[in-house]
Amino acid sequence: MDFDLTWLLWGLPIAFALGWFASRLDLRQLRIENRLAPKAYFRGLNFLLNEQQDQAIDAFIEAVQNDPDTSELHFALGNLFRRRGEYERAVRVHEHLLSRADLSRADRHRAQHALALDFLKAGLLDRAEEALRKLEGTAYEEQALLALLAIYERSRDWVQASEIARKLDAGTAGQFAGRQSHYLCELAAAASPAEAEQLLQQARLAAPGSPRPRMDLAALRRKAGDARSAFELLQEAAGSNPGSLPLLARPLVEAAVACGRQDEARAMLQAAYEQTPSLDVLDGLTALDSDPEAARTRYVQHLQREPSLVAAAKWIAGEKLEHEQFHPDVQRALDHAVKPLTRYRCAACGFEAKQHFWQCPGCQAWDSYPARRVEEL
Template sequence: MDFDPLWLLVLPLVFGMGWLASRLDLRQAKRDPRDASKPYFQGLNFLLNEQQDKAIDAFIEAVQHDPDTAELHFALGNLFRRRGETERAVRVHQHLLQRGDLPALERARAQHALAQDFFKAGLFDRAEAAYRALRGTVFEPEADLALLSLYERSRDWAQAGPVAQALEERGMGSFAARRAHYLCEQALQARSEGQTPQALALLQQARQIAPGHPRAQMLMGQWALAQGDSQAALGHFEALLSTCPASFNLAAADYARAAQQAQGSAPIERAGKLLEARYSQDHALALVLALNQLQPDRQAERLSQHLKLQPGSLNAAKGLFSALDLAGAASAAQIQPTLERAAKPLMRHRCAACGFEAAHYFWQCPGCLSWDSFPPHPVEEL
């Protein structure tokens, strides 16, 4: 075969075109990462400047340039959730979970983010299922804490108890007081349904879990009083005074009523001495009112003494008492109802966690859902 001299011209040309194409590809490869990362850094800048709308747009553009980057999806989903766009956050995290190449840790992270989306949206059933799917992963402790909060919000105390126990066994802190509250809530529900023996058994279990917690002991005393068993009620209230004297103020009126219902004068005398001893340690108005139940003839004297000991408390009631006393009121029985009406708006309880105020004492704050955050004393006595 004859050699064609034309190849001497074609071969260098082909070689040159190949070299030029390789250089263009290399330059494009170097330029693409910079171009792809530019929207990402723009999104970070917008996020730092609290411009969430622009940050979302930038992250969406970055995801379009590099759809396989999991971190961009997490950033975008978290932004959607923070803005309340939970449906879009759910779609982002579900898209991550559908990827077959996602590592196990990133899959668990996406599952955890999805559960948070459902919780934020108020879809508690789906959130519960999503959190339960995290069992056996590194997110299990966080998932159990979220499940505990979910069960408390939905007042599912039977489910909350085992979760709190598992967290305690895992070394996440003491949940004994919470578990006692859950059992007390179940006991109240059982009693409302006429299942008194079961309710009492639940209270006994609560006392075993948290012996120093006052709620179960107080409930047992109040229930015994309601059933007419004044002796049993006195025993429960005195046990409360021994184990948790600060919380005894909440049951002082019930204790005085139980002493009044008991036969003979001995229970009244004993209750009076115990209340006087407690008042010498804690100048609480609840103790004064309980003593006034037992000794109504000394109401004016005792209230006057209390107002001298607590000059900054119940100023309106103090001024009213002084005016009526100077005017020569007929009897302390006429003064007491007026004092109670004057003191009522002042005797409020305040949550130590969020500042929520209420006229009644709550074991769980209606505002922030914290347990035992209400001090047993009203605001004016703190």
């Protein structure tokens, strides 16, 4: 059978034309898709920069619909939902990412971390804990441990908090020995006297410079009737951390009176006061004075060194005024005026309280309350 070259001559141009036409269609479709997705994406970024979150979400949703396989758009959308407080929608976005089989390992870890943040912001601490635990061994492990530590502190689960703090202390997140000491003190507060003794001794070793373990241990010994040991522990605390003496002054005086070591306590408090005048140290000294007149004189001498409305109110309380019938009214007004000045203020968030806290009730920061009162700051 003879081969007809006519078909070959016609077939080659036709095949070439069809191939060229198909390539043009593919290029055109690709250009359309590339124009649509970036346009919606950049429009969303523009809305986001102008703090128009509603419009930004609409633009990102459009971009995701045009290109559902783009993980970055999903991350941007999920973060926007979380920032707006729409935690349920953020969870759905990040769970959708985790369900994708084609997601890379790094993006899977990123989506798991984002999901944990969604639960954390929504206040679903049990689900947040479960999600954070899955990040062990990933690039987000340290961030996950810090979040877990905050959860356990918030729920006052000091055993779990101590475990996480040990892991963080072994890493590069910083030093957590001080927190470990606080956790042990918190556990001791709810333990039997024998167990509390052991826990507080561990706390002393964990943070040798912290005054709290010795203060709590001194209170435990004082309650057991061992005032001498309590006094020596408070002396030790003052020596290792002189700045904490205003907190130690009252229990130090009480222990000194109970074991007959007033002279030692007076000498220690006087030396500290001469170096750094303090109202609490001054109150400790006046408590050791047997003569009321000598005690009132101390407040006058303090006023000569430091202008203090608190000291003035305490001095006037023991004085006879020319119009003594008005003294109660004047004293009541002064006591009302000095109340805000006798508070403690958190250095991290400014939260004020009548008593000293080791952990701020406002911002949950540890050791953020100075030992000195507001008037002295």
